[in-house]
Amino acid sequence: MKRFGPFLFERRLAPPRSVVLGVSMLAVMLALLVGAAIFAGYGVNPWHAYATIGKSTLGSRYGLMEILRRAIPLLLCGVGLVIAFRAQFWNIGAEGQLLAGAVAATGMALFSGIPGPWLLPAMFGAGFFAGATWGMVPAFLKVKLRVNDVISTLMMNYVMIYIVEWLIHGPWKGPTMRGFAYTDTFPKAAWLPTLPLSRVHWPTLLIGVVAAILVALILNRTRLGYEIRVVGESEGAARYAGINFLRVSLWVMILSGGLAGLAGVGEVAGIHHKLLSPTQVSMGYGYTAIIVAWLARGSPVVAIVTSLLFGLIFAAGDVIKTVLRMPFQVTGVFNGLILFFLIGVELLMYWRVRLASRGERWTGKAGSSGS
Amino acid sequence: MDWQSWLIGIVGRALAFGTPLLWGTLGEIYAERAGVVNLGVEGMMVLGAFSAFAVAQSTGHPGLGILVAAVVGGIAALIHAFLTVTLRANQYVSGLALTMFGLGLAGLLGRGWEGIPLRQPLPSVTVPGLSKIPLLGPMLFEDQSILTYTGLILAVVLWLLLYRTRWGIVVRSVGESPATADALGVNVFLIRYLCVIFGGVFAGVAGGFLSVEYRPAWTEGMTAGMGWIVIALTIFAAWDPLQAIWGALFFGALYHLSYRLQAWLPPELLKLMPYAFAILVLAIAGLSGRKRGAPGALGVPYTRGEK
Numbered sequence: 001m002k003r004f005g006p007f008l009f010e011r012r013l014a015p016p017r018s019v020v021l022g023v024s025m026l027a028v029m030l031a032l033l034v035g036a037a038i039f040a041g042y043g044v045n046p047w048h049a050y051a052t053i054g055k056s057t058l059g060s061r062y063g064l065m066e067i068l069r070r071a072i073p074l075l076l077c078g079v080g081l082v083i084a085f086r087a088q089f090w091n092i093g094a095e096g097q098l099l100a101g102a103v104a105a106t107g108m109a110l111f112s113g114i115p116g117p118w119l120l121p122a123m124f125g126a127g128f129f130a131g132a133t134w135g136m137v138p139a140f141l142k143v144k145l146r147v148n149d150v151i152s153t154l155m156m157n158y159v160m161i162y163i164v165e166w167l168i169h170g171p172w173k174g175p176t177m178r179g180f181a182y183t184d185t186f187p188k189a190a191w192l193p194t195l196p197l198s199r200v201h202w203p204t205l206l207i208g209v210v211a212a213i214l215v216a217l218i219l220n221r222t223r224l225g226y227e228i229r230v231v232g233e234s235e236g237a238a239r240y241a242g243i244n245f246l247r248v249s250l251w252v253m254i255l256s257g258g259l260a261g262l263a264g265v266g267e268v269a270g271i272h273h274k275l276l277s278p279t280q281v282s283m284g285y286g287y288t289a290i291i292v293a294w295l296a297r298g299s300p301v302v303a304i305v306t307s308l309l310f311g312l313i314f315a316a317g318d319v320i321k322t323v324l325r326m327p328f329q330v331t332g333v334f335n336g337l338i339l340f341f342l343i344g345v346e347l348l349m350y351w352r353v354r355l356a357s358r359g360e361r362w363t364g365k366a367g368s369s370g371s
Numbered sequence: 372m373d374w375q376s377w378l379i380g381i382v383g384r385a386l387a388f389g390t391p392l393l394w395g396t397l398g399e400i401y402a403e404r405a406g407v408v409n410l411g412v413e414g415m416m417v418l419g420a421f422s423a424f425a426v427a428q429s430t431g432h433p434g435l436g437i438l439v440a441a442v443v444g445g446i447a448a449l450i451h452a453f454l455t456v457t458l459r460a461n462q463y464v465s466g467l468a469l470t471m472f473g474l475g476l477a478g479l480l481g482r483g484w485e486g487i488p489l490r491q492p493l494p495s496v497t498v499p500g501l502s503k504i505p506l507l508g509p510m511l512f513e514d515q516s517i518l519t520y521t522g523l524i525l526a527v528v529l530w531l532l533l534y535r536t537r538w539g540i541v542v543r544s545v546g547e548s549p550a551t552a553d554a555l556g557v558n559v560f561l562i563r564y565l566c567v568i569f570g571g572v573f574a575g576v577a578g579g580f581l582s583v584e585y586r587p588a589w590t591e592g593m594t595a596g597m598g599w600i601v602i603a604l605t606i607f608a609a610w611d612p613l614q615a616i617w618g619a620l621f622f623g624a625l626y627h628l629s630y631r632l633q634a635w636l637p638p639e640l641l642k643l644m645p646y647a648f649a650i651l652v653l654a655i656a657g658l659s660g661r662k663r664g665a666p667g668a669l670g671v672p673y674t675r676g677e678k
Contacts, residue, residue: 038479042479090463092467141650141653141654141657144657145653145654145657145658146657147650147653147654147657148603148606148653150410150463150602151599151602151603151606151649151650151653152650152653154596154599155599155603155646155647155649155650156646156650158596158599158643158646159643159646159647159650161643162639162640162642162643162646163639163640163643165639165642166637166639166640169637169639170637170639287467287471290464290467294464326479327478327479327482329474329475329476329478329479329482329591330475330479331475332471332472332474332475332476332478332479333472333475333476333479334475335468335471335472335475336414336468336469336470336471336472336473336475336476337472339464339465339467339468339471339472340450340454340465340468340469340472343454343458343460343461343464343465343468344454344458344460346458346460347458347459347460
């Protein structure tokens, strides 16, 4: 317990949900406040900026649909990262796993010859498999060779980015694309249906929501989920309990990478209908999903909400670019700021503040009793 | 082309491309030696690259650009230090945030500066006398950046500082066992702040080197993952400034070869080489099985009076 003036600060181990929510919202608000300063520095009136963004995203049907469509890959990657972070596996590689899924889906769509109605399921299957495979490599390296997971997952992103670049400039370059670095357009059977007058490829959205619920069940109701949580909370306890690290890590990354792979399938089959430059396929969804997962604080279902929030930020990025004529990179700045403030205010959650009663104030008893 | 000019070209360019890697790694080694992982190297480097270019271009003084890059890197690192040392936030997440923020901010501010060649790049130097040595001369002492030589000298100095002085013992003890260091009267928080900022200054210079010397121009994302290679090199060098030299040279050579071999292999596949090798060398280091000497309290926030 500590005392500052009339306020008493008491430590608590498990903050109630209302406090977590309140503190998280405070963080987002503070980030928006600093964001306002950035707008002002760029010569754009912050009020005008936020009002324009609000009107063009939340205030119109098209805007809402754009939020939803951006939230789809964030949700799938985010749910995957929730699993990984619960196991203390630092998967920073959702970007590469997403691209792996996109590549596998493209391969299926263009070269497999699978007939009509089976094509899309095959693409999703292949996408999950590719993402999972890309994720399993770092898991194996971490457990068997103690290779730092942050580095390996990140490096795998770059490797996959250049594989995609190679494919679209080389062997998969579309002969009908007049020299552009794309593959050919997918056959119509490989196009995901979208909600009317929007780019919301709803089957992927549905998969994302179902995945969030399934992962919540896995984490809370199954033996694997239990093992994942033990590994994440205490490595020592996990070893003592005889938990097989390799098995748990591989499962974690199969699920985490696989879900990111599905996100990649959604992007190529639902939006672009071809494979193109990695920055256009993903725009950093895999990295932003880290914040989606962090903000969800270990809950896959909460990730549905947080992915919508960051879907909004991406949609806002489009508005900032087209209406306010500022570079899209503003979204990166906002993402970084939100993450800064989120972890910055985290400490607040673990302190309860109350007004000291008269007695405590005058006797100073609460001075230094240990925490 | 005969083998001699090949060798001269590869070693010479490996030195050049290894320079930003060396600077970045030296900085990160000190931050991690004090117990703080900073995954924001990529962000600090790109901020350094942009600010160095902007200052060099508008003032005409590339040296001033490098100086400003160092300050900007230090300030960026200060954010990380505040979050992780004072507020005890998760070091991984804070570093990632710094990278996202840095890449975003540099991209935002740098929009108007894209693709302009720098009017006055940092001049390269040829060491008189030494450059006349056959083979070694043109390889090591011709047409290199002053930052390459300072980097190499600093690696030696920082090694001496770390292993042969009281200062080094203090830094290492803070990273190894902060509670013990604290009990002995070392100001753990101050040392951690200083080392993290030191790391940022070096990352800033590394970025500045890229934009005012190596490729004197500003392009968005020009650091292209070098900041992450730096993190890998820190582990690969076993947190030892001298070993960082070999690591930086090796990866510098890989980067150079990824351009040089383009006659035989598709450029995209060559470009993934350094990143694949980063995984590979860490796997080999793991395979060799010996404990790599990571600082004991690496990544753990320090709280006074707990435990």
